[in-house]
Amino acid sequence: MITYLPVELHTHTNHSDGSYTVTELVKKAKKFGYSAIFLSDHNTISPYEEVINKHLNKILPVFKGVEWTTFYGHMVILGCSVMSDWTKATKDNMDECIAEIKKEEDVVIGIAHPYAIGNPICTGCHWEFTVKNWDNIDYIEIYNSANPQDVFWNEDAYLMWTRKINAGYKIACTSGRDWHRDPRDNDNIPLTYLGIDGELNQTNAVKAIKKGRVYTSLGPVLDIKINVDGNEVNLGDTIESNKQVDINIKVLKPVMNSQFDIEVELLRFYNSPKDFMDINIEYDDENQIRIVSEKGFFRFEILGHIKNSKLTKLVVTSPVYVE
Amino acid sequence: MIVFDNKYKFDKKDTLKHIVLPFKLNEDFNKLIINFKYSPSITPNKIARPIINEAVDKYIPDDNRFKEMYWYIDNIQLENLITTSLFHDGYYVGGWHNKSNNQKIKISKLYSSLGYEKHNITKGHYKVVLSIHSVNCEVESSLKVEVI
Numbered sequence: 088m089i090t091y092l093p094v095e096l097h098t099h100t101n102h103s104d105g106s107y108t109v110t111e112l113v114k115k116a117k118k119f120g121y122s123a124i125f126l127s128d129h130n131t132i133s134p135y136e137e138v139i140n141k142h143l144n145k146i147l148p149v150f151k152g153v154e155w156t157t158f159y160g161h162m163v164i165l166g167c168s169v170m171s172d173w174t175k176a177t178k179d180n181m182d183e184c185i186a187e188i189k190k191e192e193d194v195v196i197g198i199a200h201p202y203a204i205g206n207p208i209c210t211g212c213h214w215e216f217t218v219k220n221w222d223n224i225d226y227i228e229i230y231n232s233a234n235p236q237d238v239f240w241n242e243d244a245y246l247m248w249t250r251k252i253n254a255g256y257k258i259a260c261t262s263g264r265d266w267h268r269d270p271r272d273n274d275n276i277p278l279t280y281l282g283i284d285g286e287l288n289q290t291n292a293v294k295a296i297k298k299g300r301v302y303t304s305l306g307p308v309l310d311i312k313i314n315v316d317g318n319e320v321n322l323g324d325t326i327e328s329n330k331q332v333d334i335n336i337k338v339l340k341p342v343m344n345s346q347f348d349i350e351v352e353l354l355r356f357y358n359s360p361k362d363f364m365d366i367n368i369e370y371d372d373e374n375q376i377r378i379v380s381e382k383g384f385f386r387f388e389i390l391g392h393i394k395n396s397k398l399t400k401l402v403v404t405s406p407v408y409v410e
Numbered sequence: 411m412i413v414f415d416n417k418y419k420f421d422k423k424d425t426l427k428h429i430v431l432p433f434k435l436n437e438d439f440n441k442l443i444i445n446f447k448y449s450p451s452i453t454p455n456k457i458a459r460p461i462i463n464e465a466v467d468k469y470i471p472d473d474n475r476f477k478e479m480y481w482y483i484d485n486i487q488l489e490n491l492i493t494t495s496l497f498h499d500g501y502y503v504g505g506w507h508n509k510s511n512n513q514k515i516k517i518s519k520l521y522s523s524l525g526y527e528k529h530n531i532t533k534g535h536y537k538v539v540l541s542i543h544s545v546n547c548e549v550e551s552s553l554k555v556e557v558i
Contacts, residue, residue: 130505131505158426172502174428174539211543
């Protein structure tokens with residue numbers, strides 16, 4: 088059975104430029120309400136040694152990762168036990184670098200904040216790599232940083248992701264807190280929910296991303312059931328076309344970010360890259376959709392209001408693909 | 411034993427370069443120490459301002475420019491950023507991606523500084539890499555590597 092749990096994929100400690108020790112980060116993550124976190128320091132996997140030596144997994148599950156912080160882009164690798172040579176990355180060889188990384192280990196690869204301000208203000212923060220094979224990219228951060236609804240580069244990241252899935256690539260959408268330090272009092276934090284099958288461990292968390300069982304949220308929690316011919320289907324799955332699909336979707340009040348007044352207004356159902364329908368919703372409503380699957384994908388967004396942002400994307404799910 | 415103790419001058423044309431400094435150890439040692447300093451860490455405002463303006467034009471879309479531009483022009487400092495990494499026989503021992511411009515790094519079997527794995531300093535081929543992420547003015551630096 089798939090359970091969606093909040094897992095932070097993008098964190099930093101003092102092993103790179105984060106403010107926290109590893110212990111502080113893990114304790115703060117537990118307090119914030121995450122079910123687990125990945126460590127993703129810049130260009131090092133050294134923090135994980137502290138997790139082991141100090142038994143920090145007893146506080147909260149902590150998984151391995153790294154953020155390749157290169158001159159031409161930041162790439163998060165989750166599930167890695169070794170750190171490969173990031174210095175050899177050039178604008179044109181990212182496919183070869185990724186192939187080498189994936190040959191060694193069963194990892195997932197994500198593009199962090201692809202449209203952030205880049206060189207020389209933040210070197211490599213803007214994605215400039217030429218990627219020839221987008222099948223090698225497992226996810227794109229469509230929401231990065233605190234208050235992501237106000238961060239201008241996130242809309243471009245979302246559009247990048249939609250261009251790729253519209254082109255037929257199976258790429259999950261995630262958030263990345265890019266957690267370096269304490270938030271300010273009024274900062275809302277983007278969340279990534281991973282659909283975990285079984286025990287929450289690194290293997291299953293990586294598998295959830297690889298399979299696209301992911302949605303990103305500014306707070307609201309989804310209860311979503313998709314049924315095709317009597318079979319349960321999950322986000323990220325691939326189904327056949329011309330099948331009757333029954334969808335039951337309920338939006339629950341935020342558990343995290345609950346201190347903010349977050350109002351839901353619309354369920355936006357994309358039945359294809361361009362076509363969508365809007366359904367007015369409230370929290371806890373049962374919303375039922377029945378469609379006949381068409382080649383492409385279908386996916387969901389919840390639009391609503393948070394702080395000064397009106398009718399913004401509160402939730403974006405990864406697609407269910409139709410072949 | 412001092413492996414090398416050098417001074418370097420970098421400027422804008424060195425940005426986005428990796429300076430690779432190979433060396434060989436013919437015997438095992440207990441510890442390797444890297445002392446790396448550079449200055450200034452912040453580009454002087456007179457030099458930084460046009461660079462920041464150019465980046466704002468390049469990266470901030472027109473319809474957001476009004477809201478974002480003034481924050482960047484008024485608040486941002488243009489940092490010079492150079493980081494260190496160490497390789498041993500092709501193995502990446504680590505690197506400290508941090509804005510500290512005065513780094514004292516120790517690496518040994520029992521203890522290593524932040525960013526670096528604990529590592530046995532055995533004989534073999536090493537390289538220290540200075541990664542010049544962003545240098546926007548004249549920067550003077552010094553790098554000393556020693557083994558004990």
